[in-house]
Amino acid sequence: MIKKILVIHGPNLNLLGEREPGVYGSAGIDTLNSNIIDRAKEQGLECEIFQSNHEGAIIDKLHAARNTFDGVILNAGAYTHYSYAIRDAIAAIKIPVIEVHISNVFARDEFRSNSVIAPVCKGSISGFGFGSYYLAVQALAEL
Template identity: 45%
Template sequence: MAKPIFVLNGPNLNLLGTREPEIYGKDTLDDIKAKCEAKAKALGLAIDFRQSNHEGELVAWIQEARTGASGLIVNAGAFTHTSIAMLDALLACQVPSVEVHLSNIFTREPFRHHSYISKAVKGVICGFGAAGYELAIEALAGLIKNKRPS
């Protein structure tokens, strides 16, 4: 089995299910983790699912992914719009990565329309709620499969 896909979640995502469910949905982070595990297993992959409210810890995990992961999914939460440190870590990461947002950031407040980290990822999935994570796993599965030697 390949190295796991790291699924990294940023600040306040530990409050999913109770925090603004009209925007972020009713699924908890544990619900999303279970869905990700099932999707990855169906595709012959594994995930390493993490959450932190601390930018430096997220940066360290992105750096860890350089050698410890086959792919990376990042929902950076509010750090999406502020973190040059996460951008720099992602630029150095060199594994295929996907940015995920539960809500459509482009239909929200203007400050949410800009993502620092988008420059460093293969693609962005937003606005599909928890299903966005599963879509990201499917996308990464294809990228990982195509990267493996025949």
Template identity: 50%
Template sequence: MASFLVLNGPNLNLLGTRQPEVYGSTTLDDIEQVCRTFAHDRGHSIVFQQSNHEGALVDAIHDARGVHAGIALNAGAYTHTSVALMDAVLSSMVPTVELHLSNVHAREEFRHRSYLAKAAIGVICGFGSASYTLALQALMDHTKAGHD
């Protein structure tokens, strides 16, 4: 049984009320429950975290080393600005999937650039809350294939 970290960045605590036309009406608590069930049904566990603070996210990524088989990371706006998060993912050597609820490539130009994509094993975006289970499945498959 592997453990996976599902890590969420700034403003994701407001899901369900924040721009529902972009992010939907599903709350972060709803997503957590779906992820827990998804992982459990496949014989795995998750740790689910959210922070609005870049340093706390960096610490969580560092702490994942040797503990979690992979990280599903929705870094929110930090995706497009944070070299620190990119460096944390690279230095942790924990397989990481970048994920987004919305299709960032169909949005504002500044959202088209991702620092995290350079460090991630893959990127999933545009599938709403299903992006989380898609990311977890990708991590499970990656781990099973022995890529970690």
């Protein structure tokens, strides 16, 4: 049973509210994080949130998660499309990981429609704004 979850925000998500508000909205990462924590509490889950622009830090956090968390929500940002190292880390940890994206990656640049991490994730949610994270919280709570 899922009790404790980790949310990992990848590169450039620290600039939410500033970066391309037409794509990502005008609310900042602090608002998103607060809302995620509230949704997790509503589902009876403990939640920790981590953000990094560095591939290795994300991999280290995934590795550490295998001993501390029951599930992970990951927005790997652009690493989604080419980081086989993050893909391998997800495959190695043996806890469910849900891939999320704020925007509909299939309606954007062609390269964004390819995810190298999706095959090793429990599922993928994209295109619902911050709601993509909230849906992932609910999905983990129901596993």
